[in-house]
Amino acid sequence: MDTGATLGFVSILPPLIAIVLAFWTKNTILSLGAACFLGVLLAGNGLMGFPDLMKRSLGNESFSWIFLLEIFIGILIAFFQRTGAIQSFGSIIERKKPSRNNIGITTWFMGMFVFFSDYFTPIFVGSTMRKVTDKVRISRDKLAYICDSTSAPVSVIIPITGWAVFISGLLIGMGPIADETTALAIFTKSIPFNIYAILSVLLVGLIVSGLVKDFGPMKAAEDRALNEGKVLSDKADPLISQELTNMEPYYKERFLSFGWNFVFPVLIIIGIAVGTYIFMGSAKTMEAFLGAAVVLGILMRVQGIPVKDIMDTAMNGIKGIMPAIMILVFAYTINTLSEDMGAANYLINSTESWLSPSLLPAITFILAALISFSTGTSWGTFGILIPILIPLSIGFSGGDINSIVLATIAAVAGGGVFGDHCSPLSDTTILASTGAGADHMDHVRTQLPYALTVGSIAVVAYLIIGVSV
Incomplete structure (x- = not known):
């Protein structure tokens, strides 16, 4: 199928079926698999x-990369637990006797601090803070929300991340954007117009500090955790298996x-990720987790843990991460199917007649949000919409880079992030559920x-x- 072709309304049915089934059955893997199978028949x-x-x-290569990333993340989390590093971190926090709000604020700050990778943030923050937030009765749904809303929304408003380079x-x-320097400068100028990403990060801070009260399904989840001590709902199926959640220290x-066993591996991750970004222009996140897992495995042996136990721990880590990997398998499959069927082209063709200078930023945001939510990919949304809508906005502005152009760039970025951090099909949403040890659909339902x-x-x-322009 050529790049402009589409099967019309049929093209958006597979992701729509997947999302509806996921909310109805609360079984994401089954829903995605069924939607893929039905989509193939519809095509x-x-x-x-x-x-x-x-x-x-x-x-x-794209799927292989995230598959390996998940594997090494699972191994590292297992090593952290087997050495007692996570428990030790929790005991350090507990000695300071922090309040429930202070724990939430600490988690929020951690998410914003580790901004260089939207893959690293939810896994690192979730796995590090999970036992601490459990102790103060913060629901896993809230923890997943904090992890998710400080990953992609932060990455897209920092001009030194891979997101900035890509966009x-x-x-x-x-138009007048002739080279990389000019392009990055214009992207930086568009950041104040990225209302969705900025407000998403601020809302997390307002909620965890208590200045804004929880509402909707999140309020029910927090009331359950606070009053009953249940950080997960009775029917929850955490997106991380018992091999990881119930692992005892050696x-x-x-x-x-x-x-x-904790600080040194984390410094390795940050050092490799930041160092490769500075010197190579791309944060090697997967390689960073691989390096940390290998080093920590060696340190475990030096500290007297038998090789067999280390290997068993690594295998349990891989087993524990498999639910997330299975969702990613079907998410990647349905994304390819949607691309084959021309879902994005259908949505673009359906809105072209509405576009005008005054409506362009708003329509751009809505269109980007719909595409990213139905496909679960923000970068794919950027790649589809920026070549179409940014030249259009420059044409509307007479060739100048004015507020309409900057707002349209920001609307594509913010709309793409909308789906990336709340669609049940998104890899970062999956990683947030994994890191927090939350039920995936409970996370989506409470965050939405x-x-x-x-x-x-x-x-x-x-x-x-x-x-106003």
Whole structure:
């Protein structure tokens, strides 16, 4: 199918079926698998189209990268638990006797501090703070929300991340944007217009500090955790298995060195990720987790843990991360199917007649949000919309880079983030559920009202910007 082709309304049915089934059954893997199978039939590819689709979706560098990232994350979390590093971190926090609000604020700050990778943030913050937040009765749903809303929303408003490089790279050659320096400068100028991402991060701080009260399903989850001590709902199926959540330290009578078994591996992760970003222009997140897992495995042996136990721990870590990997398998498959069927093209064609200078930023945000939510990919949304809508906005502005252009760039970025951090199909949403040890659909269900609230404010703001220019 060529890049402009689409099967019309049928093209958006697979992701729509997946999302509806996921909310209805609360079984994300089953819902995604069923939607992929039905989508193949709707596309007219027959029964054998399903395995062929999976081979194309998974047999590539992109999936291999995130698959390996998940594997090394699972191993590292298992090592942290087997050495007692997570428990030791929790005991350090507990000695300070922090309040429930202070724990929430600490988690929020941690999410914003580790801004260089939207993959690293939710896993690191969630796995590090999970036992601490459990102790003060913060629900896993709230922890997943904090992890998720301080990952992609932060990454897209920091001009030194891979997100900034990717978006600015797409802008080169459009109107007066002649080179990388100009493109990055214009992206930086657009950051104040990224209302959705900025407000998403601020809302987390307001909620964890108590200045804004929880509402919707999140309020029910927090009331349950606070009053009943249940950080998970009775029917929850955490997106991390018992191999990781119930792992005991090897030395039960004492914790091993917190510095060597936690701080040092974390510094390795940050050092490799930040160092490769500075010197190579791309944060090597997967390699960072691999390096930390290998070093910590060696340190475990030096500290007297048998090789067999280390290998068993690593295998349990891989087993524990498998629920998240299975969701990613089907998420990648349905994304490929949606691309084949022309779902994004259908949405773009359906809104072209509405576009005008005053409505462009608002329509851009809505369109980006719909595409990213239905496909679970923000970068894919950027790649689809920026080449179409940014030249259009520059044309509307007479070739200048004015507020309409900057707001449109920000609307694509913010709308892409909307789906990336709240769609059940998104890899970062999956990683947030994994890191927090939360039920995936409970996380999506409790976070979505907050995302929709901020998204609605963003649409109104973009309408005001469009009218005022």
